[in-house]
Amino acid sequence: MTKSSTTVILANLGTPSQPTAKGVRDFLNRFLSDQRVVSLSPWVWQPILKGIVLPLRSPRVAKLYQQIWLEGGSPLQVYSENLCHKISSLIGDKAAVRLAMSYSEPFIEDVIDTALKQGCERLIVLPMYPQYSVSTTAPVFDACTRAMKGRFALPSLQFVRQYYDWPGYCELLAQRIRQKGHSYDETHQLVFSFHGIPVRYANLGDPYPQQCEATAKRIAELLELPQSAWKLSFQSRFGKEPWLQPYTDEMLKELAQQGVKAIDIISPAFSVDCLETLEEISSELKDVFLDNGGEHFQYIEALNDGDDHAQILSEMILEQLN
Numbered sequence: 001m002t003k004s005s006t007t008v009i010l011a012n013l014g015t016p017s018q019p020t021a022k023g024v025r026d027f028l029n030r031f032l033s034d035q036r037v038v039s040l041s042p043w044v045w046q047p048i049l050k051g052i053v054l055p056l057r058s059p060r061v062a063k064l065y066q067q068i069w070l071e072g073g074s075p076l077q078v079y080s081e082n083l084c085h086k087i088s089s090l091i092g093d094k095a096a097v098r099l100a101m102s103y104s105e106p107f108i109e110d111v112i113d114t115a116l117k118q119g120c121e122r123l124i125v126l127p128m129y130p131q132y133s134v135s136t137t138a139p140v141f142d143a144c145t146r147a148m149k150g151r152f153a154l155p156s157l158q159f160v161r162q163y164y165d166w167p168g169y170c171e172l173l174a175q176r177i178r179q180k181g182h183s184y185d186e187t188h189q190l191v192f193s194f195h196g197i198p199v200r201y202a203n204l205g206d207p208y209p210q211q212c213e214a215t216a217k218r219i220a221e222l223l224e225l226p227q228s229a230w231k232l233s234f235q236s237r238f239g240k241e242p243w244l245q246p247y248t249d250e251m252l253k254e255l256a257q258q259g260v261k262a263i264d265i266i267s268p269a270f271s272v273d274c275l276e277t278l279e280e281i282s283s284e285l286k287d288v289f290l291d292n293g294g295e296h297f298q299y300i301e302a303l304n305d306g307d308d309h310a311q312i313l314s315e316m317i318l319e320q321l322n
């Protein structure tokens with residue numbers, strides 16, 4: 001297989017191009033207009049989105065992005081790009097490796113279009129979400145099919161649905177937690193905080209909650225933690241309907257009030273750090289815990305652009321190439 005005939009697409013969510021109200025608005029408009037993400041009728045949702053959500057949320061969220069912005073752009077963008085370069089080096093001339101995004105540049109459709117123009121005959125698509133969700137993984141698939149529309153010669157397509165269960169993946173996260181050097185018990189808890197989704201989506205068949213639970217259980221098992229030493233919760237609620245519970249903010253408040261003094265918190269739904277970890281967890285949720293009597297709060301970073309992360313994702317890709 002030559003480099004030009006196989007293309008690996010590392011697909012992530014997307015992020016604002018600038019930490020400004022306009023940059024955030026453009027990103028949120030694309031993201032929240034996708035019916036996979038907000039599954040309301042566009043006749044009902046679009047006026048609310050355009051008239052209320054975007055004007056109120058964009059300037060507020062832009063200020064949050066400003067607090068975490070890096071020299072090369074948003075953390076999600078920078079870590080994803082660095083990771084892609086490392087994976088590309090590891091894969092060598094077996095395939096071209098490209099980063100693509102669902103809701104910001106470089107868009108998945110454009111990256112696929114360029115690859116096909118350059119003679120790509122085989123696409124391997126790896127959404128950068130360890131757990132499958134209709135709100136994240138499915139939009140990557142949608143973008144792939146949009147990119148194929150109207151074409152006469154389609155490439156073969158391999159789509160990685162999830163990878164939390166890839167051998168060694170949970171071990172990598174467990175190792176990261178071990179490096180923090182703690183032993184956990186009733187007063188020093190390990191919290192697995194996953195990005196939430198509406199309960200309705202789970203009831204309609206999204207396997208995301210089961211996959212989150214399996215991820216947390218496996219990591220706890222590898223760390224030989226008793227059930228009393230760790231918790232699973234869901235963060236980043238959006239909108240009025242019920243989301244997966246327990247909610248991280250309420251749980252941290254309760255834990256602090258029950259006398260838990262120290263928390264280490266990790267978010268295994270994110271392959272790279274982003275607004276939801278660097279701002280929501282590291283700042284907002286930290287304040288919730290400390291304001292209610294907690295004393296020690298540590299956020300354990302995502303695998304980001306680490307060599308071990310690039311290595312394990314490359315192994316998954318090489319398995320697809322075989």
Ligand SMILES: C=CC1=C(C)c2cc3[nH]c(cc4nc(cc5[nH]c(cc1n2)c(C)c5CCC(=O)O)C(CCC(=O)O)=C4C)c(C)c3C=C
Pocket residue numbers: 013014015016028036037038057061074076129133135136195196197198236238269270273274275276
């Ligand atoms: C596991 C990954 C993610 C799931 C599942 C997910 C579902 C989901 N998200 C929203 C709404 C928002 N998410 C926002 C940011 C955001 N979400 C993810 C990942 C998942 N989302 C990431 C990586 C990010 C950060 C992007 C970055 O640039 O750093 C935001 C924007 C921030 C804000 O305005 O608060 C919204 C909105 C919904 C509605 C949803 C499932 C239905």
Ligand SMILES: [Fe+2]
Pocket residue numbers: 195236
């Ligand atoms: Fe989200």
Ligand SMILES: [Fe+2]
Pocket residue numbers: 182262263264296298
């Ligand atoms: Fe700690």
